[in-house]
Amino acid sequence: MTPDLFRALCGRFTTGVTIITTLDANDNPCGMTANSFASVSLDPPLISVAVDHAATIYPVMRAGSRFTVNILDAHQESLSRRFAEGLDDRFDGVAWQRVNDQVIISGTLAFLRCDKWAEIPAGDHTIFVGQVMSGETRADGTPLVHYRGTYVE
Numbered sequence: 478m479t480p481d482l483f484r485a486l487c488g489r490f491t492t493g494v495t496i497i498t499t500l501d502a503n504d505n506p507c508g509m510t511a512n513s514f515a516s517v518s519l520d521p522p523l524i525s526v527a528v529d530h531a532a533t534i535y536p537v538m539r540a541g542s543r544f545t546v547n548i549l550d551a552h553q554e555s556l557s558r559r560f561a562e563g564l565d566d567r568f569d570g571v572a573w574q575r576v577n578d579q580v581i582i583s584g585t586l587a588f589l590r591c592d593k594w595a596e597i598p599a600g601d602h603t604i605f606v607g608q609v610m611s612g613e614t615r616a617d618g619t620p621l622v623h624y625r626g627t628y629v630e
Contacts, residue, residue, distance in 0.1 A: 484626075491629075494557050494621040497526055498573075498580035499544040501537045506568050506580045509534045510561035512623050513602075514546055522609040523594060527602040533563065538605055539596070546589045546607070547582040549621040554628050556582070557621060577611075587614045 492512040501507050513527035524546060528535050538544060549557055560567050572583035579590045591607025622629050 488625045491622055491624045494549045494623050494628075495526070496547045496549060496556065496560050496582055496585075497528070497534065497538075497544055498547060498582065499534065499537055499541050500575075500578060500580060502540065506573065506575075507534045507537045508560050508567055508580065508582075510557045511546075514548075517606060521594075523606055524589060524591060524609060525604050525606045527599060527604050529602050531601070535603070538593075539603070542593050543579055544591055544593065544605065544607060545579045545581060546591065547585045548587045548589075550584060550586050551619040551621050551630065553584060553621055557628070585615055586618055586620060588612055 493514070495511050495514045496508050497511050498506060498508040509528070509532055511526050511528070513525075515525050517523040517525050526544075526546065528538055556571065559571070574581050574583065577590065581588050589607070589609045589612040591609055593605060594608040595606040597604040597606065619630070
């Protein structure tokens with residue numbers, strides 16, 4: 478199995494797009510685009526997200542105890558691209574708020590505030606499992622969708 482073939486195979490699965498956010502040790506917001514989000518359990522309410530070890534948010538996720546999954550609306554494609562590009566200040570000019578020591582991006586379809594429940598090594602990624610402590614649907618709209626390496630409607 479080559480990386481290119483593996484990427485092509487997995488690219489045939491349509492996914493929603495999220496931005497995972499957290500605060501670093503200095504209370505600065507950190508975030509990354511992720512489509513590896515999944516619900517895991519209803520009781521307790523658990524979700525998972527896989528984070529590449531090379532991602533700038535990875536050491537922050539390892540050190541922290543909370544993170545938020547922000548589910549993006551179709552009009553937020555530029556945010557998804559911004560948080561995927563590895564910019565130094567991804568939050569510059571981005572509307573967000575701090576709620577109970579968590580970072581909530583404005584205008585999303587929903588957000589889930591999580592306490593880190595487990596970390597599972599998985600190749601060049603770590604799967605972070607979060608127990609959903611609270612959340613909110615924020616807007617009616619259409620989800621941002623990714624398929625075969627591009628955004629689709």
